[in-house]
Amino acid sequence: MTNDPSTWGARNAHDPTVVRGDDGLWYMFSTDAAAGVSDFPIGAHIRTSTDLVTWSFHGTALGEVPAAAKEWSGAEGLWAPEVVRWPTADGTSRWHMYYSASTFGSRTSAIGLATASSPAGPWADQGIVIATRHDRDAYNAIDAAIAFDRAGRPWMIYGSFFGGIHIVELSAETGTRLRDEPGALIARRPDSVDGAIEGAYIQYRPEEDRFVLFVSYDSLVDTYSVRVGVADEITGPYRDAAGNDLTSPTDERAAATGTKVLGGHRFPGGTGLIAPGHNSIFTDGDATFMVHHVRLADAPTQHEAQIRRVHWNRSGWPVVSPHPFAGAGTERLTAPEQVAGEWDAVRFAPEVSALVEAQRVTIVADAVSDGEPVAVTILVEGVSSRRFAPRSTTGVTHPVVERAEQDETRGGVELEAVVFGAWDPVAGRSVLAFSGIDPNGVVWSGSKAVTS
Structure with missing residues (x-):
C-alpha cells in the first residue's frame, strides 16, 4: 500500500x-x-x-x-x-x-x-x-x-x-x-x-x-x-x-x-x-x-x-443490500422483472462467524420490480437452513436454527423481505437483489442470477 x-x-x-x-x-x-x-x-x-x-x-x-x-x-x-x-x-x-x-x-x-x-x-x-x-x-x-x-x-x-x-x-x-x-x-x-x-x-x-x-x-x-x-x-x-x-x-x-x-x-x-x-x-x-x-x-x-x-x-x-452502492441510477433496471426465479443467496446465521458462500436457490414470489424497493413475502423454495450451514474445517458441526426440519416440511423458508435494485460488480449490470428475515429471526440476502 x-x-x-x-x-x-x-x-x-x-x-x-x-x-x-x-x-x-x-x-x-x-x-x-x-x-x-x-x-x-x-x-x-x-x-x-x-x-x-x-x-x-x-x-x-x-x-x-x-x-x-x-x-x-x-x-x-x-x-x-x-x-x-x-x-x-x-x-x-x-x-x-x-x-x-x-x-x-x-x-x-x-x-x-x-x-x-x-x-x-x-x-x-x-x-x-x-x-x-x-x-x-x-x-x-x-x-x-x-x-x-x-x-x-x-x-x-x-x-x-x-x-x-x-x-x-x-x-x-x-x-x-x-x-x-x-x-x-x-x-x-x-x-x-x-x-x-x-x-x-x-x-x-x-x-x-x-x-x-x-x-x-x-x-x-x-x-x-x-x-x-x-x-x-x-x-x-x-x-x-x-x-x-x-x-x-x-x-x-x-x-x-x-x-x-x-x-x-x-x-x-x-x-x-x-x-x-x-x-x-x-x-x-x-x-x-x-x-x-x-x-x-x-x-x-x-x-x-x-x-x-x-x-x-x-x-x-x-x-x-448484498452489493455496495455504485451510484445514482445504478439501482434501476431497464425494464421490470419477475422476482420469481433463480437467485444466489447467503444466510447470515448469527452463530456462524465464518465467511458464507452464496448458494443457488429458487425463489417463489408474486411480484415484479424494476429496482424500486418492494416489500414482499418471498419463499426460498425447497431448502432449509441446514443447507446453508458451512462445511466444518475443524470437525465441529456448526449449529443451525431449531426449525430446519419444519422448513423442509413446508417446502422452503418464508422471508419477510424487500426486493430492490443493486449493481452487481461481477456481472457489471443492475440486478434485482433482496434481503429479508425468516421466522427464526435470521436474515437472508441475495442477488438474482444473471443468465445472459
Whole structure:
C-alpha cells in the first residue's frame, strides 16, 4: 500500500462515518489507520465525495492527538470519529466531532469533543467528554456515536469489549455530559466470548416510533458482523428479531443474540469480504445508507470503507443490500422483472462467524420490480437452513436454527423481505437483489442470477 493518501480512495478507512456538508459534498471521517503504511497522517482522516462512490483524501481533523486526551490515554492516534451537525438556536452551522483516544486492550481511554463551522474544518478541540481508567472503571470510553430522542435531546452511545455499550444524555448547549455518570447499559456480551461488542450506532425510525441499535460483534480482524436490536425508548431495552434482550445474552446464546444483518460473504466470481463492521447510518432524502469498514478475504490486512443501501421490511426491520452502492441510477433496471426465479443467496446465521458462500436457490414470489424497493413475502423454495450451514474445517458441526426440519416440511423458508435494485460488480449490470428475515429471526440476502 502506497504512503500517498491521494491514491487510497476508500482504502484504509476504518470506523467510518459519513455526513453531508452545506457545500453539497459528502464527508467521510475515519480512524487514522493505514495497513502496511509506516508513515501516515495522524488526527482522524477526512475524505470527500460528490457521489458516495469515488472518495478523495481531504486531510485530517486536528492533525494530532489533542494534549489532554494524549496525556490521559497515551494514544498515538485517534479512533472512530463521530461527526454530527449540531442543532443551534439561531440556525448557524455547527458541527461536533467526538473522537476516541486509547490503546489496544486498555480501558484507559478518553472521548473528546472538537467543533467546527464546517466538516471541512478547521476543527478546535474542546477537551474530554468522558474518560475511563483501566484499573478503576468496568466500562470503556471509546467509539462514541450521537443520537437524538423524540424530544430532540442528544445522547452519546459508547463502549466496547470492556463492560458493553452505554448511553448517556448530553447537554444540548455544550455537547458534554449532563451528569457525571456512565449512563445506562444497553448491550453487552458474556465473558465466554470476551465481551466482544463495540461500534454502536442508534437510528430513530419515526415510521415505527422506535429506536434501532446497530452494533458490531466479535473481532475486527476476521469475524466482525453487524447486529441489530430495537427498542421503544432510546435507553432500551433493545431486543433482536427473535426477542432476545441485548443486555442479557447467556453463554449458550452468546453468538446467536442480535439480528445479524451483515457478515462475511462471497457471491460467485466475486471478492470475498470478511469482518464488515463498525457501521454508522446516514440518510439522503428518503434513502437510508450504511457505511462500514470491511476486509478482503484474500488480503485480510487491508481494510476499506463500503457504503450499502438499507431498506426496511414491513415490520420495520432494517435489511442491507448484498452489493455496495455504485451510484445514482445504478439501482434501476431497464425494464421490470419477475422476482420469481433463480437467485444466489447467503444466510447470515448469527452463530456462524465464518465467511458464507452464496448458494443457488429458487425463489417463489408474486411480484415484479424494476429496482424500486418492494416489500414482499418471498419463499426460498425447497431448502432449509441446514443447507446453508458451512462445511466444518475443524470437525465441529456448526449449529443451525431449531426449525430446519419444519422448513423442509413446508417446502422452503418464508422471508419477510424487500426486493430492490443493486449493481452487481461481477456481472457489471443492475440486478434485482433482496434481503429479508425468516421466522427464526435470521436474515437472508441475495442477488438474482444473471443468465445472459
